[in-house]
Amino acid sequence: MSIYTSFDYLSNEPFYLEGIGTVKCPTLRDIRRITYRVFELYLSLVTITRDSLLKLSGMEEQFSAMSGSEQEAASLFHLLLYKNPELMMGMLKFFLLDEVEFNAETGRFDISSASQEKIPMGSVGSDNFELFQEEMKYILGLGQKESLAPKFANETARKLYQKLEQHREDQKKNQKADENYSLDNMVRKYCTHNKVGINILNVWDMTYYQFHSMFSEYCSGRHYDFNDSMAANTFSFKKSSDYKPMEYLKKLNM
Template sequence: MNIYTSFDYLCNEPFNVNGIGNIKSPTLREIRKITYNIFFYYVNFLLCTPQNYAQAIGLVEEYESLCDKDKEKYSLYNLLLYYDANLLLAIISFFIYDDIEFDDKSLSFKTYQNIKDEKQYIGHIGNDNFELFRTEVQKILGLKNKDEQEQKFKNDLAKKMFEKLKKHNLEQKKEQDKNYSLDNMIRKYCTHNKVGINILNVWDMTYYQFITMFNEYRNGRQCDFNDMMAANTFSYKNSTDYKPLDYMKKLNND
């Protein structure tokens, strides 16, 4: 059961997840340290399925030929552990606030804190709870609704059709939202907001905080426009003559 709400995610403190440890919402500065491309790379793996990963490493035919029982053994955690353990370690290290160490016996990453020079173990991340870890990180980043339920399918064909449609919708959204790259959003928000956030202090906001406040900023601009139209109806014969979101257009080609 998830104990956190949208109110909690607005805070920049780590979130304790029972059995795992403390998961942090990275700040823009922390994302900058590893670079946005690496962060985006991590997020893609947190969103992908075992089928997607098998395809990425060229094992899709072998994976698809497995029976359902054998596929359960090849979870995303196990695939990452055996084919790219360094990547798995990097992802976990970036989002976990606590110290971690790999346990050879359980093939899992134990989380702990040093208290008075003694290790106090908090939890672990392994094959049994990696999906919970992924889900919680998605919620903390605002990529998954806290009430969103896992999609269930009657058969493999229905699942494949759903994933294909979802991928198509994401590609369309990406094409439509070229102006909403993170760097452009930061530029626009820091140039035109009413709360004193600028290009020098924006970096200490968490990813969730920034995305949330940027959405509020967009809504505020639209509301300001509506207020202006109500107070000055003589200014525009047609409300469509004014484009309040033209401000979001990129000023350069990077």
Template sequence: MCNEPFLINGIGSIRCPTLRDIRRLTYLQFCFYLNMLSASTEDYAKLCVPETESRNHQEGNTKSLYGLLLYENPQLLLGILHFFLSDSIEFDRDTSSFLTFSQDREGNKHFNGHIGSDNFNLFCDAVLCIMGIQKSEDREPKFKNKHAAKLYEKLKNNPLSKKKKQDADYSLDNMVRKFCTHNKSGINILNVWDMTYYQFISMFGEYQNARQCDFNDMMAANTFSYKKSSDYKPLDYMRNTDA
């Protein structure tokens, strides 16, 4: 919940961007960065590397996602590092990695770590963790019979089932608008931009829970909707929504 950078040993200080940072970068670019951090090497190679060159990436440093980004799209890699790191970075040609440095009040630089092919996956996982995003894992479900397994494969390969349509009600701009219009914490459209992405998403979840609990309190006080007194839980507001 804190907005200060997190120092990851051997890597550097990772920060959770604020809504102001995301607005300046644009939300689409922010989502693209997150997709890159959660992508596998194979997924990136299929999407961004030409087929004529994909066979050449089976050897050397480009076998890793870091290698593909470094040699195929260094501007994208630099953009990701600058956006999620609070440290200054320098490229080391000898190790083909980025060195991270922090600066004290006197202006002295202190070495914090590096980001390279050996720990880029750790960097990606740390960023997603700080953002409150769980990295999806492809786990095949277990089936009771072959018919259920065939039906699952048929649905899985259906192109219509692969389309993901974002609910417009839960777009970031609409969530900010609704949260700032009706809340009891003093956050408004003028000061919401200094909240980090994780703080806002977490607070928005609590806001939704509080709205539902307020409605339940109103129903309990003015109607006989609850057949059993045990159905009404006045302390349900304290439920941990992250669990």
């Protein structure tokens, strides 16, 4: 179980994964150095599952014909290693701060410290590759850790919560499909309109997690600014309790 929380992921400090080594969340500058196309390939290795890989490779029938022991041996790690070992090596070297070497005898990637002594830190193989994937998804902001379900005062509150959660998930899906939410467009928009002094010259030192997290907050802030502006130009109220930023919609629809 990971010791890190959402607070830790906001930092650009490295993360130690027990039995593996020390990993980082890359900055936008790191991504630019390898190009975004290569980074997308690395992301696909972090997020792919064995079932989806078999489907993409057209190996589903071949896999189904294997015996139980053969299927167990054909782990996601071994399939990816067989398919493109250079890509696997490149991905591990990109995210790990330690030295990475492939051990042909064990069929694993050995991880050692970057110092001259090369102290063994861990390794990546079929037994812990999916753990590496899971942790990297959290570090990159691609996954969300399970939290305790909130307690509801009544059934109406529970249904409202479910609708809000569903709306949030739908928004995420739309963003992935919408070209306006490509990373380059998000960088342009954030650097043009944010209120915290981040511009096109200094945005590159933000980590991938930091940028996506702050962009999400930026979108929420812009939404509330718009509501405030509409309310300020639509209503005249004396008490702060009379402030209802969405009330202008009713006036527009009258």
